[in-house]
Amino acid sequence: MERRKEELSILLFDDENPHQQESYSLHPGKLLMLIAGFNIVIIIMLMFLLYITPFGTFLFNKEDRNVRASVIEVHERIQALQDSLNARDQQMNEIQRVFRSNTDTTFDIRSSAEWKAVYGEVQEASEVMTFQVSKNSDIKTLNSEQIIHSDLFGQNIMFPVEPPVQGSLTGTYSADKRHFGIDIAATKGADVLAVGDGVVIGSDWTINNGYVMHIHHGDGLVSIYKHFSMVLYQVGDTVTKGDIIGKVGETGLLASGPHIHFELWKNGSSLDPSLYINLY
Helix, strand or coil, rough: CCHHCEEEEEEEHHHHCCCCCCEEEECCCHHHHHHHHHHHHHHHHHHHHHHHCCHHHHHCCCCCCHHHHHEEEEEEEEHHHHHHHHHHHHHHHHHHHHHHHCCCCCCCCCCCCHHHHHHHCCCCCCCEEEEEEEECCCEEEECHHHHHCCCCCCCCCCEEECCCCEEEECCCEECCCCCCEEECCCCCEEECEEEEEEEEEEEEEEEEEEEEEEEEECCCCCEEEEEEEECCCCCCEEECCCCCEEEEEEECCCCCCCCEEEEEEEECCCHHHCCCCCCC
């Protein structure tokens, strides 16, 4: 420790002129301080260079607190929105489950007197079939006289007939499961054809089945088509076999992909359409 305070003399001799010499004084303590100070300056400069470069973010945690707070707030909002979407999906699934448990298509076979007692005045049947819409639901309700009496078309449909749309059979008839028709998957927007001559007795929108059309073919036979993306005929219009009556869609809560739900009814009783059309 004492030797650091001693002064050292350094003599330099010239080989060509030995009599000429130069002397220098040196304090070891000061030399160490000079070296240490130089090292500190170098370290500070390196740290500054690292701090102003992107690499400094990893060493000094250089993050803007305001940006960090904004990111956290956005994340919380996204999480709340995701929770809301999940709750909505659960609600929609529950609504669909309730609708699926209900009757797919229902015909109410009542006499005029019974209808009047339940619903009030009823429109009298005429040569062209008429229909009533129940005020209690969105399903079509036809009385027995309206289903049976129609002489507009004298020739009955000759079965089997071509399906209303070309596609794949994805749902079969099952009265036990209250599925009173078949489902034919097809390209969205494909043409849907009438299976026979008839008159349109229903053409409207329902929550469950989207755009729906009912066609009466005479002799108590009614065909029903559901989940149109659009319909081309209205109530009272007459159609002939093969006419394009609408386009394939996936409308309504019960739809799961583009398809047409097709039903046949005879005097108020459902028929299995697969027995009356040419399935490929």
